[in-house]
Amino acid sequence: MTDLVFARSLFGTTMGFHIIFATLGVGIPLMIFFAEIMFQRTKDIDYSIMAKRWTKGQAVLLGVAIPTGTIAGTQLTLLWPGFMEVIGRVMSLPFQIEIYAFFIEALFMSIYVYAYDRIGPKTRLLSVFFIFLGATASAVLITNVHAFEGTPAGFRIQNGEIVDVDPWAAFFNPSFLVSAAHVAFSAFMTGAFMITTIAAYKMLKNRKNERLFTFHRKAFIMSLLIGLVSSFLTAINGHESAQMLHEYQPEKLAAAEGLFETQDHAPLAIGGFTDREAQEIKYGIEIPWALSFLAGNSFDTEVKGLNDFPEEYWPPLFVHTLFNAMVLIGSALIGLSLFGLVWKKFVKRPFPKWFLWVCIPAGPLSLLSIEFGWIFACTGRQPWVIYRLLKTSEVVTKSGNIGTLFLCFTVVYAILGTAVLLVLLYYFKRNTVEKDLAAAQGNSGEGNGVDVY
Numbered sequence: 001m002t003d004l005v006f007a008r009s010l011f012g013t014t015m016g017f018h019i020i021f022a023t024l025g026v027g028i029p030l031m032i033f034f035a036e037i038m039f040q041r042t043k044d045i046d047y048s049i050m051a052k053r054w055t056k057g058q059a060v061l062l063g064v065a066i067p068t069g070t071i072a073g074t075q076l077t078l079l080w081p082g083f084m085e086v087i088g089r090v091m092s093l094p095f096q097i098e099i100y101a102f103f104i105e106a107l108f109m110s111i112y113v114y115a116y117d118r119i120g121p122k123t124r125l126l127s128v129f130f131i132f133l134g135a136t137a138s139a140v141l142i143t144n145v146h147a148f149e150g151t152p153a154g155f156r157i158q159n160g161e162i163v164d165v166d167p168w169a170a171f172f173n174p175s176f177l178v179s180a181a182h183v184a185f186s187a188f189m190t191g192a193f194m195i196t197t198i199a200a201y202k203m204l205k206n207r208k209n210e211r212l213f214t215f216h217r218k219a220f221i222m223s224l225l226i227g228l229v230s231s232f233l234t235a236i237n238g239h240e241s242a243q244m245l246h247e248y249q250p251e252k253l254a255a256a257e258g259l260f261e262t263q264d265h266a267p268l269a270i271g272g273f274t275d276r277e278a279q280e281i282k283y284g285i286e287i288p289w290a291l292s293f294l295a296g297n298s299f300d301t302e303v304k305g306l307n308d309f310p311e312e313y314w315p316p317l318f319v320h321t322l323f324n325a326m327v328l329i330g331s332a333l334i335g336l337s338l339f340g341l342v343w344k345k346f347v348k349r350p351f352p353k354w355f356l357w358v359c360i361p362a363g364p365l366s367l368l369s370i371e372f373g374w375i376f377a378c379t380g381r382q383p384w385v386i387y388r389l390l391k392t393s394e395v396v397t398k399s400g401n402i403g404t405l406f407l408c409f410t411v412v413y414a415i416l417g418t419a420v421l422l423v424l425l426y427y428f429k430r431n432t433v434e435k436d437l438a439a440a441q442g443n444s445g446e447g448n449g450v451d452v453y
Contacts, residue, residue: 004393006402007079010409012378014072016371017413021065023370026139026184027191028058029132034222036125045440046215051128053436054195055113057424058131062109064420071409079402082395083385089162090155091148093171094141101141105134139187140180144171146377147179151248152386174248178240185234186373190366192227193333195219197363200356202433215433220351220359221344227362228337231330238327239294246295249387250304252380255315256323257291258284259305266291266303271324274317279307281320315380322376329369336362 032051039047073095077084087095108130116124154170156163199220206212245253253259258274258281259266268291272284292301306314336359343351385392 003398003400003402004396006406007396008392010402010406011072011075011079012375013406013410013413014068014075015374015378017417018065018068018072019370019374020367021061021068022139022142023187023190023367024061024194025058025065026132026135026187027189027194028054028061029128029135029191030188031191031195031223031226032058033125033128033132034226035219036121036128038222040121040125044218046218046437049215049433049436049440050219052116053428053431053433055109056427056431059109059113060420060423060427062105064416068413068416078399079397080385080395081397083390086155086162086386086390087145090165090167091145091170093167094144098138098141101134101137103134104130105138108134136184136187139183143179143183144173144176147175148173149385150179150377150381150387151175151244152389157389175244178237178244182234182237182241185230185237186370188230189227189234189330189333190363190370192223192230193337193366194363195223196227196337196359197361199223200359200362203351204353204356204360211437212433215437221341224337224340227333228341231334231337235330235334238330242294243296246301246303249381251306251309251313252315252319253295254304254306254309255317255319255380256376257281257303258317258320259291259303260307261305262302262308263305264292264300264302265289266295266301268294269320272320274320276317313383315382319376319380322372322379326369326372326376329365329372333362333366333369 032054035047035051035054038044039051076087108127111119112124112127112131119127148170151174152170153173154166154168199216202216203213203220206216242253245256255274257266257269258272259269260279265288267286267288269281269284269286272281274280275282289299291303292299295301295303340351340355340359343349343355381387383391383393385395
């Protein structure tokens with residue numbers, strides 16, 4: 001393995017680990033925010049308890065997201081010095097603004113967690129909103145650097161020198177809005193379906209305990225609703241992303257669909273794998289003309305094939321599988337949440353036991369789709385670190401010993417991930433819903449609350 005492969009593996013592992021906590025760090029605050037809204041609307045104490053319990057989990061996740069994000073930033077500088085030279089001169093604005101976004105999130109998280117019982121309901125709601133706003137802004141700003149890598153703007157490289165620098169043009173690069181929306185919607189989706197997973201499991205476990213079952217049912221319904229809306233918005237944004245690829249990174253779109261020959265009325269390939277030698281998708285299902293429509297809203301749209309580009313510019317062809325896995329999971333989650341809400345609205349009977357079992361993998365699957373999407377987005381841009389301007393191989397460090405670092409960090413992440421799970425399990429095992437309900441009933445005298453669903 002070369003230093004380039006080790007450097008990509010190390011940074012990819014760091015980002016793959018960090019993105020779990022960063023994504024949930026955006027999605028969970030949205031769930032807390034809606035739980036607080038429901039409490040304000042209904043005065044049902046269950047929603048207040050949900051918000052407080054989810055905040056405890058959010059605090060643990062944030063405690064891991066901060067150091068892993070710091071590690072990622074450090075690795076950017078140490079592993080990719082040539083890249084950071086460009087970023088430092090052209091695209092430093094997102095990093096600078098992100099400091100303020102994180103400050104807002106951390107400040108209001110402290111207020112919400114430590115002063116919950118000392119501030120009024122409206123102040124709590126405002127605090128949660130700023131936690132949500134800060135977390136979302138942080139994710140969007142950092143993702144903007146990735147958008148810039150795919151659609152660079154605001155500078156030129158002339159005779160090896162960076163000239164005509166315009167930081168705001170770089171900030172508002174062509175794919176900024178599409179990328180920002182995608183990372184936000186997909187994070188909201190993931191946060192919602194993680195709650196779906198937990199609530200479904202708890203409903204199965206407490207089917208004979210009506211009080212606990214009702215509590216978790218409320219969380220389950222709310223998470224399905226938010227999950228449906230956010231996953232649907234993610235799918236719509238995915239269509240816009242495909243059009244952005246068609247315009248700015250055509251070889252990436254061609255690799256995603258295994259399209260080798262330029263053509264109009266291009267088919268959309270679902271499933272299968274890309275055969276480089278045969279230049280086709282093996283064992284896939286083709287939807288006639290669909291790719292052309294996806295790329296340009298017209299069946300006549302001409303989509304460029306990989307053979308229009310030098311083979312050295314081709315992304316790894318396995319990105320087709322990553323893209324399909326991401327889309328398949330997203331589609332399944334839309335169907336799952338839609339079924340649950342339709343069942344609740346029209347059938348008006350308890351959810352079938354099999355449906356709750358099917359819902360349990362929803363959260364992990366949504367996280368897996370995030371991982372697939374992130375790998376597809378970054379790997380599909382290869383061999384470029386800044387598209388058509390700077391190759392990844394040109395900016396990697398020459399320091400050596402990266403393999404040792406890769407091994408060490410992988411072990412650290414495995415230990416840290418296990419520790420996070422154990423901490424969460426330990427905390428919520430000691431601080432059960434029953435205790436919170438009993439304490440709330442004793443303090444407020446509100447009894448069991450009202451099931452507004």
